[in-house]
């Protein structure tokens with residue numbers, strides 16, 4: 240198992256804030272909008288340097304999406320910011336009609352996704368957003384795994400033409416990817432090469448997959464770990480190449496197993512290469528209040544859960 | 559009056575103590591507008607509302623209350639506990655794993671007193687209207703109360719509801735706005751000004767009254783007066799001015815305390831200003 244270390248922990252939303260600031264410096268068409276959550280979205284640096292390119296819309300997410308769609312008509316590249324729940328479910332038809340169907344260059348940037356939002360509880364912890372967004376034709380869906388990758392992804396989507404959903408989170412987590420990485424939309428990142436099982440992880444679950452990989456190595460299981468940061472378009476080739484070698488797969492996401500990354504992988508494999516698969520994901524449930532660590536553990540999203548899923552799927556492969 | 563103003567003020571003091579202790583206990587949550595709305599909740603549950611504490615979802619024959627700005631759950635939970643819906647010891651579990659006292663109110667854990675989830679802003683007025691329509695169909699002439707945040711009024715759904723209620727003569731509805739002038743990113747006037755709310759609601763066909771939400775006498779009288787206005791073809795809007803953080807001097811009037819928990823030192827400072835009248839949980 241390749242050794243991954245980190246010297247600091249940061250929140251992915253701060254990676255978004257830093258990436259937005261950089262994208263703003265590079266391209267004066269980049270504009271930002273927020274619905275009364277500037278601090279939570281870490282937009283302060285952008286607002287300080289480009290006050291005239293920032294729009295505070297108030298607590299009015301539907302209006303924000305519509306305004307963003309309209310601004311693209313004048314050549315702007317709008318980045319909207321609010322929590323993941325209010326970025327998706329709250330404004331689904333506004334996104335569907337004015338952004339996705341109209342093919343507008345809006346970047347929907349969503350913080351506090353998943354259980355790790357913590358104490359605010361289920362009203363704010365969306366576990367369905369990846370599914371909602373990946374179902375929209377033409378929507379690119381990205382869920383980066385640490386501060387550096389989120390920063391790189393934010394800069395990359397500014398250069399991509401078309402609607403994008405960028406999902407990130409609140410908790411501080413290890414920073415372990417390359418600070419100077421070039422982010423390629425739709426291109427999987429090989430975290431660790433292995434032969435016994437393919438672990439496919441996205442977002443906060445990538446570090447957990449690395450922790451699981453280390454435990455599995457101690458048990459004599461050689462895991463291949465792939466980071467799928469772009470859920471749509473899916474890197475079919477990377478997944479198929481790996482699964483051909485390993486013969487079984489575990490998908491890991493901080494999301495409902497209904498509609499998430501795991502189902503996208505299953506759809507690919509059933510048509511191309513039927514393969515035993517296990518899902519590390521929430522199981523058709525809402526979240527609840529608690530600390531992020533307590534919730535990840537209660538809902539089965541820890542490294543131990545990945546280890547168990549790997550042992551189970553390897554058993555199915557032999558059977 | 560069921561209680562004297564002094565008795566109500568004593569209850570409010572205890573509720574305020576609970577609020578700061580609850581958010582301190584889990585180092586999260588929203589003290590500012592909880593404190594600002596404490597006098598309203600006390601007046602409502604101990605003086606105005608016709609309600610039973612052996613809770614049923616339908617609440618037939620009872621007045622119902624809906625909290626749209628669900629983030630101020632601490633004040634509601636404490637009020638419900640002191641009113642007798644559940645034991646006050648449960649307040650210690652606020653926002654902790656497995657608690658019925660979720661960060662935002664929910665029916666999912668079956669906490670007595672809660673009839674709908676809230677927290678995602680802008681939905682409560684519609685729900686209150688729906689409950690009022692159902693009561694009307696049932697021949698039940700009880701009142702429906704709702705509380706909304708002022709920043710929350712930026713959500714368009716409120717204005718869909720505001721248009722619907724007068725047109726459909728939903729006239730047993732008394733909606734109050736927590737008019738504290740603050741929201742997360744700053745004063746509401748700087749984020750997205752609401753301007754003349756009274757004129758706006760009146761133009762939509764509401765009967766608007768103004769109350770001082772941090773003066774117990776005024777809020778009790780205001781809510782009683784609002785009740786006398788019902789049944790006359792118009793929904794009632796109570797534009798209730800409050801101060802964010804009311805009762806804790808260093809929190810007063812600042813959006814910084816919208817969603818920040820006090821540290822140990824700040825907790826002690828707050829509790830020193832709030833007499834323990836009914837016993838801490």
Ligand SMILES: Cc1ncc(C[n+]2csc(CCOP(=O)(O)OP(=O)(O)O)c2C)c(N)n1
Nearest residue numbers: 275591677678679707708709710740741742
């Ligand atoms: C739909 C939605 N958007 C955003 C939020 C995040 N949020 C929670 S409270 C709040 C500010 C509410 O302002 P106001 O109603 O004035 O309440 P106060 O600040 O007085 O407590 C925001 C933006 C939310 N809970 N729901």
